[in-house]
Amino acid sequence: MKYKLIQKPNPLEPEADRKWYASPVKTGTINNYQLSKQIAGHSSLTRGDVVNVIENIIDEIPKYLMEGYSVNLENFGTMRLSFSSKGVESPEKFTQEHIKSVRLVFTPSPEFKRSLKKASFEKIKD
Numbered sequence: 001m002k003y004k005l006i007q008k009p010n011p012l013e014p015e016a017d018r019k020w021y022a023s024p025v026k027t028g029t030i031n032n033y034q035l036s037k038q039i040a041g042h043s044s045l046t047r048g049d050v051v052n053v054i055e056n057i058i059d060e061i062p063k064y065l066m067e068g069y070s071v072n073l074e075n076f077g078t079m080r081l082s083f084s085s086k087g088v089e090s091p092e093k094f095t096q097e098h099i100k101s102v103r104l105v106f107t108p109s110p111e112f113k114r115s116l117k118k119a120s121f122e123k124i125k126d
Contacts, residue, residue, distance in 0.1 A: 001119045002027065004126070025124055065104070077108040 002025040007018045036050035043050075061071050061079065070080035082105050086098045108116070 002122050002124050004124050022121075075109050075111040077106055077112055079107075080105050 003022045004025055005020045006023045007020050009018050010016055032051055032054050033047075036047045036054060039045070039050045040047040045053075064071050065079065065081045068081075070078050072078045081102060083099050083102045085094075085100060088094045088098060
């Protein structure tokens with residue numbers, strides 16, 4: 001994984017000297033076509049079959065999340081929805097408008113975490 005160094009202040013100590021921190025460098029973006037082509041190369045499925053599965057997963061996951069399910073993709077991890085709300089003085093005063101900040105929470109599986117621990121790092125030249 002490539003990184004570069006950036007100088008930042010410590011938000012808890014804004015008057016302190018800035019320090020240098022590693023920051024990941026985005027290499028690019030992989031889209032459904034590229035991903036499906038790679039997956040098809042490792043299986044008996046065609047690229048079109050893989051695209052179909054990816055697109056169906058993308059369509060189905062939000063439906064289940066909005067119904068209150070968590071979605072467990074085994075060796076990848078689990079997704080669930082969470083949200084925050086404003087507080088009110090009594091239950092009778094609470095309305096849906098008090099619900100804010102719907103977020104997707106992803107918890108990687110132990111297998112997925114282990115695969116990420118194998119990362120190696122390379123500083124890019126400025």
